[in-house]
Amino acid sequence: MATETQSSGGPGQGHQGRQGHRLGKQRPGGPGQGLPPVLRRVLLDNGALSALVVMIVVMTLLSGDFLSTQNLLNVGVQAAVTAILAFGVTYVIVSGGIDLSVGSVAAFSAIMLAWTATDQSMPVWLAVVISLATGVACGLLNGVLIAYGKLPPFIATLAMLSAARGLALVTSQGTPLAFPDAMASVGETLGGWLPVPVLVMLVMGGIAALVLARTYSGRAMYAIGGNEEAARLSGIRVRRQKLVIYGLSGAFAAVAGIVLASRLVSAQPQAAMGYELDAIAAVVIGGASLSGGVGKASGTLIGALILAVLRNGLNLLDVSAFWQQVVIGAVIALAVLLDTLRRRT
Template sequence: MAVSSNVLVRRRSPVAVWLAENGALVALVVLVVGLSLLSSDFLSVTNLLNVGVQAAVTAILAFGSTFVIVTGGIDLSVGSVAALSAIVLAWGATPAGWPWPVATVAGLAVGVACGLVNAVLIAYGKLPPFIATLAMLGVARGLALVISQGSPIELPAQVAHLGDTIGRYLPVPVIVMVVMGVVAAVILNRTYAGRAMYAIGGNEEAARLSGIKVDRQKLITYALSGGFAAVAGIVLASRLASAQPQAATGYELDAIAAVVIGGASLSGGKGRALGTFVGALILAVLRNGLNLLSVSAFWQQVVIGVVIALAVLVDTLRRRETS
């Protein structure tokens, strides 16, 4: 049966292969066309820019999560790490009186440090990624509340400008999202660390036997996830004009959903930055379109949950087909 299955896979037409690899992009186009027909406001410049801004934080978090999921891991802590990083930046620049560049570096460093702690627990402590990152979710959120004493902290003006718009049509969060997406794509496609991520996700033991230092690569992978989470947290805080300890609650689920909707496999070894970007856009377009259509927020959660379930089902069927 395995031989005949492989034969069937090899005989698929180029169009079928392209659709299998770019299904998320096709879904996004269909979604945009459908919503533009249902709502005359959807394709307005103002609304499309709003969609981009809404997608920015989720996309940046999801780019970091892509690294982890490609290795076959999971990171549930990115939302809490994003909030903690922003709180450290704001606390350092406002109550502590640090220069804003120093406070910004400190916020980014906290994100990377949280990722490294996750990696140490997973690679050397042999904890399952789910458990290690779930623990960090609680620790990071708790530290954010302790440092801020449960209250928002004002951002320095220089950092708050990240939430601005250049001219009339160029939101800074969208620029940051695109830059981080390019960085993620370069890491995945053009670096040794990226190739190692795919190898580890494909078969960790085979990667180790081929000479890849798996534990060291996991340190890099989770540190990148934490760093991207820190950037996302700072962008979100700039949009809110303050760092809030409860910010980004639940965003880790949106990030994972964007990666899976974008075509990555939860079993590892598969995933692209472009697919993740498309997945984040699908979530943002869905929420925006449902709001324009006056759909209840409760039903919006149902719709998005169904979309995520379908994405995971497609991934499962695709893996069965190629096994």
């Protein structure tokens, strides 16, 4: 049987060889072929990191204030909330889904913390637990609608985007709520110079990377995103894993909401509007594929830093906020285009 298999593969191999020979003749004219092989591989495998380095160099040349310690710390603070949201969204996108609700869930979770701690006079630690549970519950509801209700992720999370925002407005009566003093320190600095939001971002990034690389659920996310039917046939309980995936996304959104409210020193029902788009953009810029099966926490962090560096640098250069949106949109489109070219290569 082995001999027959090998002989039957001969014609196909010969055809592939001839086809490869023809393709080989075309390779010198391909994009990036003039670069040294090592440099080309580095650029293709670490495109987001290369882009971040180039942006830092360009911004440093254009503005003398960019590379100051204080400004770099500001960049980290600006990236923190987006990055924490994006870590949760990474799970969803790796599994082939989408989560449009994280911004609203972040605001609702922060409102619940402030409402329970101030209006209901609950202990701060219990208010934090309720806030995190709120985020997880919203995520689990997304997962139930998607896994068991068979709703498309876009529709289910779009519904949650509206519902969570509405619940935040109802709970707060449409007004900002005072944030507990004990939690306000999350938005401050440690030792007078190191921003706590940056530390929280790094811790959450480490957790996200650990889950993706070292846990059963992380491996299941890649399998589901690569081929959901094959994952199901291989024994993965896809519906249960989707509950885990969206529950984790909700938990990360709750943490992001707490960090944002701590920075604002109040929980605002309209906070984090549009942040879900920044989170998705950070994941895509970081190298994840919207079709699923590809993505890393480190890439997501780099994507969030790219957005923060871009906004910070454009502010230093006095570029209009309207034009900033145009530039960011172009960067997102370019990131997806480069990802497509990388996969073809």
